[in-house]
Amino acid sequence: MCGITGYVGTGRASRYVFEGLKKLEYRGYDSCGIAAIDGRIRVKKATGMIDEIEERINLSELPGCIAIGHTRWATHGGVTVENAHPHLDCSGTIAIVHNGIISNYKELRKELEKKHRFTSDTDTEVLVHLIEENYKQNLEEAVINALKKINGTYALLVISSEEPDRIIVARKESPLLIGLGDGGNFVGSDVSAFLAHSRKAIPLDDDEYAVITGNSVEVKSIITGKKLDKDILEIELTEKAAMKEGYPYFMIKEIHEQPSTITSAQNIYPEEIHAVAEAMQKAEKIYLAGAGTSLHACEVAEYWFSKIAGELVVAVDSSELENRAVVDNKTLVIGVTQSGETYDTLSAMRFAKKKGAEIGVIVNVIGSTATRFAEYVIMQSSGMEVSVAATKTYTSQLSVLFRLAIELAKLEGKDIKVIEEEFDSILDKVRQVLSIEEEIKGKADSFFNVSNYLFIGKGINTPTAEEAALKLKEITYLHAEGMSAGLLKHGTISLIDENMATVAFLPSDIENRAKMLSNIQEVSARDGRVLIISQGKVDEDEVISLPDTSELLSPFIFSPVFQLIAYYVAVKLGRNVDKPRALAKSVTVE
Numbered sequence: 222m223c224g225i226t227g228y229v230g231t232g233r234a235s236r237y238v239f240e241g242l243k244k245l246e247y248r249g250y251d252s253c254g255i256a257a258i259d260g261r262i263r264v265k266k267a268t269g270m271i272d273e274i275e276e277r278i279n280l281s282e283l284p285g286c287i288a289i290g291h292t293r294w295a296t297h298g299g300v301t302v303e304n305a306h307p308h309l310d311c312s313g314t315i316a317i318v319h320n321g322i323i324s325n326y327k328e329l330r331k332e333l334e335k336k337h338r339f340t341s342d343t344d345t346e347v348l349v350h351l352i353e354e355n356y357k358q359n360l361e362e363a364v365i366n367a368l369k370k371i372n373g374t375y376a377l378l379v380i381s382s383e384e385p386d387r388i389i390v391a392r393k394e395s396p397l398l399i400g401l402g403d404g405g406n407f408v409g410s411d412v413s414a415f416l417a418h419s420r421k422a423i424p425l426d427d428d429e430y431a432v433i434t435g436n437s438v439e440v441k442s443i444i445t446g447k448k449l450d451k452d453i454l455e456i457e458l459t460e461k462a463a464m465k466e467g468y469p470y471f472m473i474k475e476i477h478e479q480p481s482t483i484t485s486a487q488n489i490y491p492e493e494i495h496a497v498a499e500a501m502q503k504a505e506k507i508y509l510a511g512a513g514t515s516l517h518a519c520e521v522a523e524y525w526f527s528k529i530a531g532e533l534v535v536a537v538d539s540s541e542l543e544n545r546a547v548v549d550n551k552t553l554v555i556g557v558t559q560s561g562e563t564y565d566t567l568s569a570m571r572f573a574k575k576k577g578a579e580i581g582v583i584v585n586v587i588g589s590t591a592t593r594f595a596e597y598v599i600m601q602s603s604g605m606e607v608s609v610a611a612t613k614t615y616t617s618q619l620s621v622l623f624r625l626a627i628e629l630a631k632l633e634g635k636d637i638k639v640i641e642e643e644f645d646s647i648l649d650k651v652r653q654v655l656s657i658e659e660e661i662k663g664k665a666d667s668f669f670n671v672s673n674y675l676f677i678g679k680g681i682n683t684p685t686a687e688e689a690a691l692k693l694k695e696i697t698y699l700h701a702e703g704m705s706a707g708l709l710k711h712g713t714i715s716l717i718d719e720n721m722a723t724v725a726f727l728p729s730d731i732e733n734r735a736k737m738l739s740n741i742q743e744v745s746a747r748d749g750r751v752l753i754i755s756q757g758k759v760d761e762d763e764v765i766s767l768p769d770t771s772e773l774l775s776p777f778i779f780s781p782v783f784q785l786i787a788y789y790v791a792v793k794l795g796r797n798v799d800k801p802r803a804l805a806k807s808v809t810v811e
């Protein structure tokens with residue numbers, strides 16, 4: 222986790238870096254800091270979210286044309302000013318910001334403490350003292366020699382007042398991109414850090430480092446020291462994507478963007494979808510690997526591959542793939558990851574690659590790590606998602622996965638015309654759901670007044686129930702569980718009382734509707750309150766009625782409802798909707 226950014230050029234560096242940190246705050250937001258050079262290194266850091274600490278980090282006290290900054294999600298050491306980055310060496314002439322984990326920091330620290338003065342509990346601080354230890358006259362050499370002594374993962378930026386024209390940056394398993402600007406160059410954990418000033422980026426790969434000055438960028442291999450020719454990525458994203466445009470929170474803006482993001486997914490070139498479907502047809506075993514919301518998209522897709530294409534495709538929690546899957550050179554593993562940086566999903570993909578499997582990825586963030594080592598890449602093109610809670614990228618992942626199931630079914634000669642046509646018109650139904658926002662808000666106000674919730678669904682809406690529970694939990698901090706309605710009676714039903722309410726997703730399909738209604742009766746019979754989110758009318762007290770679709774497409778209809786419920790409950794409880802406590806948008810640690 223954590224976001225890092227830097228600038229070197231002719232402009233006021235600390236201002237560019239502060240702007241960049243605001244964009245990267247979704248990666249962690251418990252503290253932040255900046256180091257700038259103007260004759261000497263000056264550092265400002267504070268705990269709290271960046272908007273709250275703007276005054277305390279007085280940028281007028283950070284002059285100079287070179288600066289680095291960091292926004293933190295604590296791993297080693299508590300949330301304190303001392304543990305916030307940047308960290309300095311003993312002489313105060315070298316500063317570092319780091320995203321990643323130095324796994325052998327304890328041994329290194331023990332040794333370094335004999336000569337160096339430590340001021341934090343972080344793993345990162347060992348690095349800056351190691352660089353100090355190796356520094357003769359050349360910062361680049363000192364950084365590379367220090368990196369050879371550490372184990373772990375890093376994206377790091379280093380500056381020194383002895384060489385105030387350059388930033389040394391390096392990467393291993395944590396994202397880092399260089400932004401090429403006029404009059405100066407940038408670096409950031411993702412392109413949003415410099416998008417306002419540069420649309421040309423050089424993504425670093427693992428084991429690469431770069432020396433960046435105001436008018437040059439030299440990328441080299443950490444292992445061989447050889448200079449590398451890197452492609453320049455032209456970024457098409459507009460900066461508008463990172464603005465709220467009149468909405469109070471990014472989450473609600475992003476919920477409303479779904480008609481357009483589903484359209485983008487529907488417009489992905491058929492050739493890209495076809496190539497992956499062909500790889501699926503060839504493979505003997507297929508796994509979809511994701512985490513959190515992306516895992517739920519994989520689980521929904523498992524039903525599509527089975528019901529539409531007649532193929533067994535297994536959805537796996539990416540952190541468990543290595544423990545659970547049977548992977549060989551006849552296997553295809555498709556990572557599903559909005560950020561393209563989730564540690565668990567990248568590890569699963571790397572593990573599968575080592576075993577000889579083919580690797581695909583469905584991903585949103587341009588230039589992210591996942592896009593750089595998968596054989597098949599489908600960009601979902603949902604635009605930047607800022608809110609920590611994934612909403613538009615979920616229904617976009619669903620759209621891509623649905624198209625894959627359809628394509629695979631076609632390759633296998635199945636007649637899927639009816640469902641394919643229905644998917645083409647799903648947008649109207651999604652718009653209809655968004656148009657009853659006020660009614661949904663009313664239910665969020667009236668029904669959600671206890672502290673425990675069960676979400677239940679059947680078949681393809683079992684993952685819908687799981688995702689609804691996740692959404693509510695992560696932004697309201699209320700307790701929720703999602704499961705199949707059938708599972709309820711095997712234990713969980715004993716929890717139902719006046720403090721445990723149930724939300725049921727009721728599809729139009731007669732068979733599963735009847736089964737769900739009978740499970741709902743079992744809850745009511747135990748005096749449990751139930752809110753029914755139903756396709757079509759139902760004769761019960763607490764109901765939100767939605768347009769009909771075939772059951773296979775119902776996750777598209779239910780999703781905006783539970784997203785809006787979670788959003789309005791969080792607003793009612795006064796939560797920080799876009800930045801819930803203890804979370805970060807990209808989970809880049811194990």
Ligand code: AGP
Nearest residue numbers: 513514515558559560563610611
């Ligand atoms: C979603 O609301 C969560 N914030 C989280 O579960 C997220 O989906 C998960 O961390 C996976 O992220 P990814 O899609 O970027 O890999």
